[in-house]
Amino acid sequence: MTAPQSRRWLAILCFLIVVFEGYDIVALGATIPVLTDPAIGGFSVDEMNIVNTVSLVGVGLGAASMGRIADRFGRRAPLLVAVAVFSVFTLAFPLMPDATLMGLTRFVAGLGLGGCMPVALAMMQEAAPVGRRALANNIPMIGYHLGAVLASLAGRFAGAEWSLLYYLGGGLGLVLLVLLWIGLPETAPADERARAPKTSLADVLRPRYLRSSIGLWVAAFMGLVLVYGLNAWLPKIMGAAGYPVADSLIMLFVLNLGAIAGLVISAFAADARGIKGVAMIWFAAAAALLVVLSIPFDAQVALTAAIFITGVFVFSAQTLMYAFAGHVYPRNLVATGIGLTSGIGRFGAIIGPWATGVMVAAGTAYPGAFYLYAGAAVLAVLAVAQIPNPKKAASVDA
Template sequence: MTLPIDPRARHARWVAPLCWTAVALEGFDLVVLGVVLPVLLKDKSWGIDPNSASLITAIGLLGVAIGAFAIGPLSDLFGRRAMMLLTVTSFSVCTLLCAFATGPWLFGVLRLLAGLGLGGVLPTALALITEYARVGRGGSATTVLMTGYHVGAVLTALLGILVLQRFGWQWMFVIGAAPALVLVPLMAKFLPESKALARTRETRRNPLGTLFRGGYRRATIAFWVASFMGLLLVYGLNTWLPQIMREAGYELGAALALLLVLNVGAVLGLLIGGRVADRIGYRRSSVAWFVAAAVFLALLSIKLPGASVYAGVLLAGVFTFSSQVLVYVYIARVYPASARGTGLGAASGIGRFGAMSGPLVTGALLSAGLAYPWGFYLFAAVAVIGAAAIAAVNREPAADPSADLPASVER
């Protein structure tokens, strides 16, 4: 007698590449604005200035935050497969429409709408990856997924060099939307549904309420604080590191090279951090990563000689960027499967406010002439707060990420 093949098992191998590609497109779309802004600022017909450009950036991030909050619970209630299809389709369509915007107001509205879809991609992808990862490999599966974001960001910069001057800024958005023509049909055919969906439909419990009952309240608040601090570091450093290093006396070329080194360190940290988390535990690795980030960020307040500054920035990138991803790994293993998308979405949404705060706070320090060395002291303090928040989590990770049973409270 031949047993029927579970269609979920047959298509499980598609989860990682499809989700990785979606996250890469998110990385492309969230960085593309920074690539095209120099051209838009020179377009006199738009009348855009640095203040309005900053407003458009903030509006896009606000859309991402709202999308993360909204799509997380919806993915737990109506299915992660459906939400992945919805989010990828919606942000790709809005990205394409950006190419046809006739002015900054319409462009800003489209960036807001694109942000709604973008915000839902990451928590939904993380929830699926966690559930379908091999036993004992949840950490490394998640961190490998997040390399897609950095690959997308790097491709955006490279395409900007090749496309902007030759074809115009509009083609950057056309190129960013085009992969959805292949990705969405593949998702529709091969992306399996979550194992927790049937149970969620049966209980019909509000997944948002799960974050604050049954002993989860303390963990939820701690995760929100850690996520806010983690993304404050990521966006604050990526936005202002070159200018801070310029104030420290480095040449422009060296300052830009240090930003590249920082992001190389980020990719290395993702590849290393996941394996470490799988070996020593998600709480311990998250705390250790935040503490190490604090140490190396504080060391950057000292003007290091020669090539040692590159080593310092590389190590800061290794620990700073992957600290936030390890927080996501921990979140995905603590909440029950039926509320995992909600937990990830809420933490990601709160984190986006940290993403908005990082460039603003660091910019204020730059305006006051205090960014070097005090900017690095501030970043180190933020990392310490992130470590303290994770240390305060009172939940142990579930042994089975697909289970819908509550994780035990740590005594």
């Protein structure tokens, strides 16, 4: 297999890996209404909120730990283990008899799921041609949105048979595991790892990387406050603003269409103009557009356009932090760096929806939530601004 063919095959496999993250997050959201229906699941809302939160904690811990393991033992084996754990425990989830065991199962599945993405992105960046690292990082992230769409469609089809979503996700995960076993290359060969200086988790806090690490963590945290807060609550927020419920659901779809466009546009911009400046522009534009959304729109076309453009900037701004990590850390530390950026950022994915939910309950989500998100985006701009400008040469080639 030639180098371009190998890169294409790796890109396909990593794309499919990220699809499962989007699928998994939306699958639980799609089944919670059924699980809390007294006539079907019979669980309380509080029980399912705990299950969802525990799942996200597992994803964060998995992301933070698996990157370190991948830098120590190579990319291929940890990724195979992560996919296997996610698939098996996703299949087991519908079989659990109570909320406690469901939460435990989701936590372990989250460990596997969270461990997949940083390793996959590290492999993509390592295999990318010179000057195309941001594109290699962002294209697989489109899979997240594809997975979300697939889960929402599967949820509508399954209806009360909610367990089908997990059998489908876990079963396809096992199919992917076979494909990975057959065709996944090792992008960090053993002889190269043996020659590389030994690293530890604490290395990301050495003076050389300290400012960069803190900046990436804060920006990723703030970015996921936006992403998960909007994905979880946008229909409710816009409904509170007086827009029809059907239009609010369409707004969420349009927001994610903008996200897909933004992933491509931001990647080309970052590769051409430099990732730090583009990341700052993207977060700043997100802040401004979120404030714009707090203003009532009379024309539906204008509102739809504003939401689409907001999606272009909000989602890809956070994703650029993973590509940025590839510029900051050397090859023997890059999976650790991406993993910690993803893992710490995941707690923003918990805080964002929680804070928005509090505002919804208090009746202040419109326009208050948009100001909360805009403030988070401004903090992300400041966090990125203090990161030293990365060298033009690719750090993972170091």
